[in-house]
Amino acid sequence: MNLNKILKNAFLVILMGLIVTACATKKSVKTTTTTTETGSSTTKAAETQKADPIEKLDALMQGDVYIGSDTVGELASGVPDRVFFATNETILTTASRETLRKQAAWLRQNSDVTVVVEGHADERGTREYNLALGERRANAAKDYLMTYGVSSDRIKVLSYGKERPVDSGSNPLSWSKNRRSVTVKAN
Amino acid sequence: MRKKLLFIYIFIYFLKSGVSYSLVEIDITRGNLDPLPISVSPFYSDKISEKKIEGNLNIANLGLEISKVIENNLSKTGLFNTLDRESFLQKPDIAHLKPRFEDWALIKSQVLITGKVSSKIINEKDYIKIEFKLWDVLGAKMVDGFSLTTVPTNWRRVGHKISDKIYERLTGESGYFDTRIIYVAEEGPKTQRIKKLAIMDQDGFNTKYLTLGNELVLTPRFNPTNQMVTYLSYFRNMPRVYLLNIETGTQEVVGDFPGMTFAPRFSPDGKKIIMSLAKDGNSEIWVRNLETNIQEKLTDHPSIDTSPSYSPDGKFIAFNSDRSGYQQIYIMRSDGSKVKRISFGKGIYGTPVWSPRGDLIAFTKLHKGKFFIGVMRTDGTGERLLTENFYQEAPSWSPNGRIIIFYRETKTDEKGEGFSAKLWSIDLTGYNERLVQTETDASDPSWSSLLGN
Numbered sequence: 001m002n003l004n005k006i007l008k009n010a011f012l013v014i015l016m017g018l019i020v021t022a023c024a025t026k027k028s029v030k031t032t033t034t035t036t037e038t039g040s041s042t043t044k045a046a047e048t049q050k051a052d053p054i055e056k057l058d059a060l061m062q063g064d065v066y067i068g069s070d071t072v073g074e075l076a077s078g079v080p081d082r083v084f085f086a087t088n089e090t091i092l093t094t095a096s097r098e099t100l101r102k103q104a105a106w107l108r109q110n111s112d113v114t115v116v117v118e119g120h121a122d123e124r125g126t127r128e129y130n131l132a133l134g135e136r137r138a139n140a141a142k143d144y145l146m147t148y149g150v151s152s153d154r155i156k157v158l159s160y161g162k163e164r165p166v167d168s169g170s171n172p173l174s175w176s177k178n179r180r181s182v183t184v185k186a187n
Numbered sequence: 188m189r190k191k192l193l194f195i196y197i198f199i200y201f202l203k204s205g206v207s208y209s210l211v212e213i214d215i216t217r218g219n220l221d222p223l224p225i226s227v228s229p230f231y232s233d234k235i236s237e238k239k240i241e242g243n244l245n246i247a248n249l250g251l252e253i254s255k256v257i258e259n260n261l262s263k264t265g266l267f268n269t270l271d272r273e274s275f276l277q278k279p280d281i282a283h284l285k286p287r288f289e290d291w292a293l294i295k296s297q298v299l300i301t302g303k304v305s306s307k308i309i310n311e312k313d314y315i316k317i318e319f320k321l322w323d324v325l326g327a328k329m330v331d332g333f334s335l336t337t338v339p340t341n342w343r344r345v346g347h348k349i350s351d352k353i354y355e356r357l358t359g360e361s362g363y364f365d366t367r368i369i370y371v372a373e374e375g376p377k378t379q380r381i382k383k384l385a386i387m388d389q390d391g392f393n394t395k396y397l398t399l400g401n402e403l404v405l406t407p408r409f410n411p412t413n414q415m416v417t418y419l420s421y422f423r424n425m426p427r428v429y430l431l432n433i434e435t436g437t438q439e440v441v442g443d444f445p446g447m448t449f450a451p452r453f454s455p456d457g458k459k460i461i462m463s464l465a466k467d468g469n470s471e472i473w474v475r476n477l478e479t480n481i482q483e484k485l486t487d488h489p490s491i492d493t494s495p496s497y498s499p500d501g502k503f504i505a506f507n508s509d510r511s512g513y514q515q516i517y518i519m520r521s522d523g524s525k526v527k528r529i530s531f532g533k534g535i536y537g538t539p540v541w542s543p544r545g546d547l548i549a550f551t552k553l554h555k556g557k558f559f560i561g562v563m564r565t566d567g568t569g570e571r572l573l574t575e576n577f578y579q580e581a582p583s584w585s586p587n588g589r590i591i592i593f594y595r596e597t598k599t600d601e602k603g604e605g606f607s608a609k610l611w612s613i614d615l616t617g618y619n620e621r622l623v624q625t626e627t628d629a630s631d632p633s634w635s636s637l638l639g640n
Contacts, residue, residue, distance in 0.1 A: 088509075088513070090468070116424075123578065123596070124553070124578075125514075125537075125553070126494070126507075126514075126537040126538050126551050126580045126581075127405060127406065127580065127581065127631070128406065128449060128450040128463070128493045128494045128537075128538070129491060129493060129494065129507065129509075129514055129537055131405075131419075131426070131447070131449050131450070131465070131493075132449075132463065132465055132470035132491040132493050133491065135446075135447060135465040135468065135470065136465075136468045136469075136470075136491065138468075139467055139468030140468065143468070158424060158426070158447075159426070159447060159465065160403075163380070163403055163405070164378065164379075165377060165378055166378060167378075167603065168376065168377035168378050168599055168603035168604070168606060169599055169601075169603040170577070170598040170599045170603075174603065
């Protein structure tokens with residue numbers, strides 16, 4: 001019993017640490033992206049505060065959006081199959097829009113292909129809300145594909161909420177890989 | 188599907204409730220630090236009955252097994268201290284006839300339960316008759332009891348019915364032991380969980396799996412008036428709300444909606460299902476009347492509106508919405524009018540579930556990276572957090588509104604291993620947190636109403 005309690009406490013402290021650092025990185029990036037011109041000084045200030053493990057994360061996450069290539073598959077050669085989202089967000093990042101434009105171009109060239117856009121959330125939310133959030137993310141991707149000339153009847157959306165994580169870890173990096181929408185060929 | 192409800196009450200009360208005032212009563216509105224000492228004397232059988240029952244059920248001493256069911260139920264409430272039967276001085280058959288109260292007072296027992304099991308044949312079919320008595324040791328008299336006759340396979344339910352009677356008599360509240368819990372049984376790696384609907388008795392026995400695990404199933408919820416269940420199934424990759432009759436196994440899609448329907452829950456009269464429809468990136472709350480097949484949209488907002496739950500009088504609906512920017516709890520009239528936010532504390536709030544008593548709303552809260560199960564009054568005041576952990580959600584009330592069952596998931600290690608999901612229960616007081624035993628990993632529990640006869 002006592003050991004359990006100690007372990008639990010130690011674990012909670014670690015968790016708190018992770019969350020605090022996650023929040024810190026998110027904030028620093030927000031300031032840099034919103035103040036692009038004057039941002040250089042803020043970036044530097046934020047950078048000096050960062051410890052080693054966070055720098056490592058920085059290569060894979062921008063804010064808390066995943067920017068690495070692990071887990072990313074291909075819809076077709078040179079066309080990534082997925083885009084990633086910030087916590088609780090459905091906004092498409094610059095990189096996501098680039099990916100979706102590639103998908104749209106490929107879909108325009110291959111007009112017989114239909115797709116399912118699968119929307120996912122990380123495990124840090126209630127099940128039902130995450131089902132709605134996944135649906136919202138999938139539709140954000142679908143809308144963008146439609147803007148670039150793919151007709152809506154070729155795109156189905158399917159939300160899995162948090163039911164199908166691609167990474168089973170319980171840490172900010174794993175969660176960032178799981179907040180995604182994936183375009184999958186349906187035929 | 189099973190359990191023909193063949194209880195035949197022979198006589199209900201030896202004594203009318205409320206006559207005795209010498210009996211110790213338990214206040215269950217506070218955490219109980221001084222549980223009531225109670226002795227459950229093993230129920231006894233005559234030799235002929237014992238043999239007959241063993242032939243029917245392959246259980247050598249059914250009376251003892253029934254008393255174990257009762258003991259287990261009572262001790263898990265945290266309100267009772269069930270005394271070790273090794274310390275009992277008096278033999279079960281004599282105690283049932285007329286206890287020598289001094290013997291029971293000597294071991295500091297304040298309440299004594301005795302009983303008798305006998306076999307019976309009615310219309311050439313085997314039955315068991317179970318009789319029980321509740322004795323006030325200090326007042327030196329019998330205060331309650333009943334006897335009932337049923338098919339032998341129903342014996343655990345008899346134990347639950349007796350437990351309910353004892354609980355009612357000693358706490359003044361209705362019991363919750365003769366109930367079942369429906370949940371999602373889980374297995375397999377976190378990235379490819381296999382999920383099945385499962386149902387079990389409240390004490391973890393008689394588990395039955397209702398789906399095969401071929402498609403993802405989520406959030407089963409009982410109809411409060413019968414044995415129907417509503418849940419979400421990904422059958423044919425079309426996530427839709429389904430209705431399942433657990434007696435017959437028949438199921439059907441609820442309504443005709445142009446998108447994913449989810450987060451279903453019955454109205455208190457069991458005639459409607461309230462749920463969310465997600466379409467074009469927007470989730471709204473809808474209600475469908477199962478008798479008239481009329482479906483109606485209740486919310487109209489570009490935000491996510493989901494997890495609806497009726498008040499027990501059916502006049503209001505609690506739900507969560509992120510219309511303020513983050514998930515918060517709102518209530519509205521059941522026609523969708525007068526939407527009002529009620530959660531204003533720090534953090535985000537979800538999964539509101541109205542207490543069967545009507546005075547409280549249970550919820551899940553996320554604050555500073557931790558998940559809490561809590562309760563608040565229906566106007567949002569009096570927030571009380573009962574338990575915190577890495578991840579937990581989906582509170583469901585016991586039918587008497589005294590206990591909340593929910594599920595909790597563990598954090599995985601650095602390799603992404605060590606994931607588990609389990610059911611837990613906690614008293615409304617915030618005390619008596621317990622793991623609820625399930626055969627597999629489990630989530631999304633829903634507690635049935637009392638089963639009746």
